[in-house]
Amino acid sequence: MQIEIQQIAPVFLEQEKISGSEIWNQLIAFQKGEYVQLIAPSGSGKTSFIHFLYGLRKDFSGNIFFNNKSLKTISSTQLSSIRAAKLSVVFQDLRLFTNHTAYENIFVKHQLQPFHPKNKIEEMAERLGIQNKLQQAAGKCSYGEQQRIAIIRALQQPFDFIVLDEPFSHLDEDNSKKAMQLIEEETQKRNAGIILADLEQVSFFNAQKILNL
Numbered sequence: 001m002q003i004e005i006q007q008i009a010p011v012f013l014e015q016e017k018i019s020g021s022e023i024w025n026q027l028i029a030f031q032k033g034e035y036v037q038l039i040a041p042s043g044s045g046k047t048s049f050i051h052f053l054y055g056l057r058k059d060f061s062g063n064i065f066f067n068n069k070s071l072k073t074i075s076s077t078q079l080s081s082i083r084a085a086k087l088s089v090v091f092q093d094l095r096l097f098t099n100h101t102a103y104e105n106i107f108v109k110h111q112l113q114p115f116h117p118k119n120k121i122e123e124m125a126e127r128l129g130i131q132n133k134l135q136q137a138a139g140k141c142s143y144g145e146q147q148r149i150a151i152i153r154a155l156q157q158p159f160d161f162i163v164l165d166e167p168f169s170h171l172d173e174d175n176s177k178k179a180m181q182l183i184e185e186e187t188q189k190r191n192a193g194i195i196l197a198d199l200e201q202v203s204f205f206n207a208q209k210i211l212n213l
Contacts, residue, residue: 001067001086001160003030008052008062010045017044022211025062030193032160035184035206038197040213046197047092049213050165053195054089055079084113088159090167094150098139102130102149105138110156115190124152128179144170151179155186162187164196177204 005028009018018024023038024045030036040046051057052064055071064071066082074082096105106121125131128148133141138149147170154162162183168176184206187194196205197213 004065006063008060033191034193036195036209037207044213086160088154088162090150090154090164092165096138103134106153109153115158161193
């Protein structure tokens with residue numbers, strides 16, 4: 001899958017923030033297998049951009065295309081198919097079910113359209129140091145543990161792109177590197193791309209392209 005951004009800009013963002021951007025009002029294509037970092041200071045519309053890509057918001061000018069199909073005109077059924085098989089996301093607010101266990105949060109994505117057998121959940125949890133948290137309610141886990149739950153959940157499905165919005169903000173460097181290594185291994189299995197948005201450059205992410213929002 002190719003994602004093409006054609007001169008999009010949030011309708012609510014100040015013109016001075018749009019004019020200096022390498023993304024807003026630009027023509028950009030993200031290719032499957034490509035690793036991209038978006039550097040975005042607070043207030044530049046980073047999370048809004050992620051929401052635009054995922055089809056959660058449409059309050060922008062310009063257009064987004066998935067394989068030449070406009071995001072603004074595809075049906076809800078087509079969008080659901082893209083989300084299930086082509087586009088995985090770790091949101092900044094994580095969107096976990098806080099009253100359900102960590103395992104249940106991860107397994108719900110596995111049930112929808114699995115890429116791995118379910119025993120990979122425990123394996124990934126052990127690698128990221130949260131195996132002992134799997135039967136604990138997600139809402140009782142620390143935010144750093146919740147970030148790792150959300151990352152493992154996002155890796156259960158097939159995808160052409162995984163989009164990450166500040167995925168390591170509450171992790172120390174060692175745990176961040178472990179999570180990034182797991183993400184890169186999983187993208188290589190799928191020949192998928194990574195779009196990682198953060199406040200500053202992530203030194204241990206092997207980005208092929210860096211864009212300033």
